[in-house]
Amino acid sequence: MLIINCPLCGPRDHAEFTYVGDATKNRPENGDSSNDHAWYDFVYLRDNPKGLHEELWQHSFGCRCFVKVLRNTLTHEIIATGMPKDNLILKEKGLELSV
Amino acid sequence: MFRFQSRQQQRLDDGGQINRLAPINFTFDGKKFIGFDGDTLASALLANGVRLVGRSFKYHRPRGIYSAGIEEPNALVALRSGDRHEPNTRATAIELFPGLEAKSQNRWPNLLLDYLQINNLLSPFLSAGFYYKTFMGLPGWHFYEYFIRKAAGMGDGTKFKDPDKYDKKHVHCDILIVGGGPTGISAAVTAGRAGARVILVDNHPKLGGQLNGERYFLDKKPAHHWVERCVEELDGLENVTIATRTSAFGYYDSDVVNAIESVSDHLPEPLDYQCRQRLWQIRAKKVILATGATERPIVFSNNDRPGIMLASAARRYVNQYAVKPGKKAVIFTNNDDGYKTAFDLARSGVEVVAVVDSRKNIPEHFEKELNEKDIEVIASSVVIDTYGYFGLNSVKIGTLSHDGKTIESNPYIVSADLLAVSGGWSPNVHLYCHSGGEPVYNDSIEAFVPGELSQNGHSAGASRGSFSLTDCLQEGHNIANTMAKALNLEVAEQIIPETNENTIVPIEALWRVPGKGKKFVDLQDDVTESDITLAHREGYVSVEHLKRYTTLGMGTDQGKTSNLNGQAIMAQEKSEPIEKIGTTTFRPPYTPIALGPLAGRDIGLSYKHTRRSAMHNWHKQNGAIFVEAGQWLRPQYYLNEMEQPSKENMDKAISREVQTVRTSVGLVDVSTLGKIDIQGKDSAEFLNRVYTNGWTKLPIGKARYGIMLREDGLVFDDGTTSRLDEFHYFMTTTTSNAAAVLSHMEYYLQVQWPELDVRVTSVTEQWAAMALAGPKSRNVLSKLLPTINVDNESFPFMGVREVDIEGVPARIFRISFSGELSYEINVPADFGEFIWQRILEVGKAHSIRPYGTEAMGIMRIEKGHVAGPELDGRTTAADLGLQKLLSTKKDFIGSKMMDREGLKDKNRPRLVGLVPVDKKSRVKSGAILVKDPTLAPPVPKLGHVSSSAYLSPTLGHPISLGFVSGDIIETTKKIWAVSPLHNENHELEITDPVFYDQKSERLHD
């Protein structure tokens, strides 16, 4: 069980959320073939970091908002949550990033 | 009146926490006994002089009661009978209830005469890994396995359905306290006074913990006075919840602790409307782990006989249950604990023959009481061996050499029927470990204690190695105040009572006694010292390997009394300190739990909630046979009044329904399709991005078919979307993707394109939907809508109308899945059944018939329409023959990746029709397509069958849709479908995927 603090609804069981994916990937502009690699990266490449990781979850049983979650993959500790546009790692700058 | 077999000859005349005025009758192996309210099954058996209660796991050695708590490795019994029969319950943890039935386990034909005790004589051969080493290499392991598993055994389960209910409860608190002993009570009082929301859980029927088994005084009064006073105060505090008979079995992430409340396990059966057990899921801000400690044995020869038990257990039986666990006792100890047992036994009239202390120096402060009670102490000595097959009768004692490796002087034998053993105490660090913590070894108590803090669970008292009662009380108070402060509460005062305990003289580790014979480390799994030394000799270096090889600690007791001894012996063999050897990982559950409370009420039909359409009741009453489609229940087909469910009648019904739609008119419930309301001024732009085709020019009052891709360029879903107003669209999705499509769109609107002014809302449940299909559907519709012109010009194909049917607002879409002229009618769900019935009434003139998903499926295969089996996440638009829907004038989701080389390969499998050459064979969907079924493997796969209609009533033979590699389609007309699982091969002809009305004239008519 994880408890995720929805920025709107407050702390809720993770069962109320749907895991969406890696929140660190940005969707490129469609563009021409010059950004092929960016697309390949966005669609397929995923890191499996040990330590802090930004993830996207949807509060699908609640307010239906997408929530960004900063989680420590080593301990499962959820350090911070925010809206999709928030940069949680920057927000938690005081934090030791090399966990 | 029947006579009871025993008169509780071992029961003391007074004392204890039992109610002598409330006798309780029970049976053990069919014999009748009597105990008292307050007894456990174990204490009642001991009171009646029953010492032999079971046979051991592997060697079938006679075993008795070894402990007085949940750590019990030996006294496992089968409880109750019939559908409430429960194997492997611990006699030491079962509260006695009237009529309790218990049976011994792992013996045949009975406890005294157990044929498999031959295993004990064969034991020199039955070392660790014996069965695998001996039998696995031989042919026929499957044959031996059955007998081996039967011989090594636990109790048998029941095959009956569990008659009881199980419940769940989610609770929150500021401070959860696990354990209602002195530490937990002290913490609860302080936390409660500080105003925190407190939950205190304890697995016993009443609070007190270790205090209940001791003769402690607090402020010069017996300790139970203090316990009662505290409980009274806590009961009066609204912010404190005490949950007894509630066992916290796991500490999970986010400080969630799960516990099981035994609501009615202590009763013969649950009361009306009462559940048997209840799962508590506790979400705590802070957790105090006051889980106490468990005493461990010492490993010596024949240390498993009935009559040998933990020293603290012997004490608890005389103190709490007023039962003498024997008449003549020897105490064997390496720490102070044995002395407490000696004194308490002596005080209760048990003859204490000797205290055998492996330490050189006897603590001075015991001398006075030892003299008073005339108890002999034999220092620097050990118990070498024991005697008595069905129960202890004598004990062999000898002096330990200086280095502890040999026995020095001539050993001698004393007679005794009770041997109380204490090898020291191990803190119960299990929950701390669950929370992610790693225990560290503490030399001063010779045990593992919690290390660094993990999550918000703090250990206090004995569970962190503080064994003095004063320390426990003080630590409970202190940690509660620390937490109160952290929670921004006022700290609270509590006067810690004075105790009468002695200073504790440190333990001197003694893990095993030298000498020959069977020396059990793990009593439940029959793991002996020699198994561990064997494992060491065979090169098992890690404790995790040791555990798996010898099965040390793998029983239902999870090695509560054996783990550390095993690890210590391994450490000695390796000549390394224990902290280097480490400990195995503790995982939930702490004690065995039933699956019932984990499932709660999510069983049977509630396992997954069922979704019903607004017309469900009508279907039910009109012969529908239902099929599950995701969570929905949908009519598969309808039987006539006189028809019984059978395969023939099913085929008949489906053909009848198809023919009705093809020739006249039918009505099908399509409420399950996903429906999404889309509003906002950027809706058209948004649809342009999520669908592959263009949406800008769709006029108001028109619908359009579209497909969506995923970012990787493969097809995600299909459906129609209609424009209801300038900025208002109505989308339908497939039934199975309804939720996924909504989330998909929400993701792009919230995360990727927040600048778009679009709102999406699921309206699947708002609208009951039914498709009126068939050449006569227009006649029925015009009768329903007498004032509206529904001819082909006024209401053309893909037209959308918002109308009023007999006062009910309706949306009508002229779209078709069946290939016939068809109207999808949506009405607000509460009117669904009414409108459904009205249509059927109006359609009577045209012999209208409701049809189910089978007929619908057959007709869409006839028409070559793709559905779920074709949209399987591996197909491109071109594979499905839908490349015309890929706009080149705009970007859309998937447009970037869909042009990759592999997705544009001409030889990709693409949609075809398939007809059995014999025009009879039923080809299973999922069958693999190959060139020649007689070829030896590996046979190249050329495609697969995706959907099959076992009979197309329209064409008169079976048809299928499938995918065949492009190059094969060009060169071959025939192909084989093989289904090796069913041992079926069928030759098929490859055809156009559209079998019926290739020009789509009927739906445009």
Added chain:
Amino acid sequence: MTEVNTSKNSLRRQSGLAHVINYGQFGNVTLNGPSLFICERHPLTILQLDTNKSKTLTDISNLLNAEFPHTTNTCKGDDERRIIWLGPNRWLIVEPEHGCLQTLIKNEFNSSEVFLTDLSHGKSTVRLRGRKARDVLMKGSGIDWHLNSFGADYCAHTKLFDLAATVDCRDIDVFDIYIARGFAEDFWGTLMDAAAEFGYQVD
């Protein structure tokens, strides 16, 4: 869209619970009577309103003579009309079916400013009342139902007995539960089972 002519259709509107409700007292009802009272609220008008224009919202507020809750997970209103916070810029207006709420708003406001979705038929509404109401909710959802965390005029969109539900705390021990219509029969069965140990009355 055409507004429902209420007087003509009130007899025909059939709730998703029409076939499962039994009235009376059930479960462990003691001499003190039932600890729970359960009833369906039907027919209701349930309208989702979505706007990010604060001026528009103020105007709607004035038109309806009702306040919109701006704090997350709260509700406003009285027994007649409830306005429930649903999500950012999104509310649910609930009232007994009588008027033409949707038309009323539609006639006054531009369809590019305020977005209305009728959900009256898509949701089934159950009212749970009594001193054991919170204990029943505790069985089905992991949120904190303690009075101090979830008092009157609080609402939650949560997973209740494994279903997406909206719970509106009308009063200390009165809760309105909104559930998708298709699951209503199943939800009702689960609710009755969970309530049985307390004794309940279906009104």
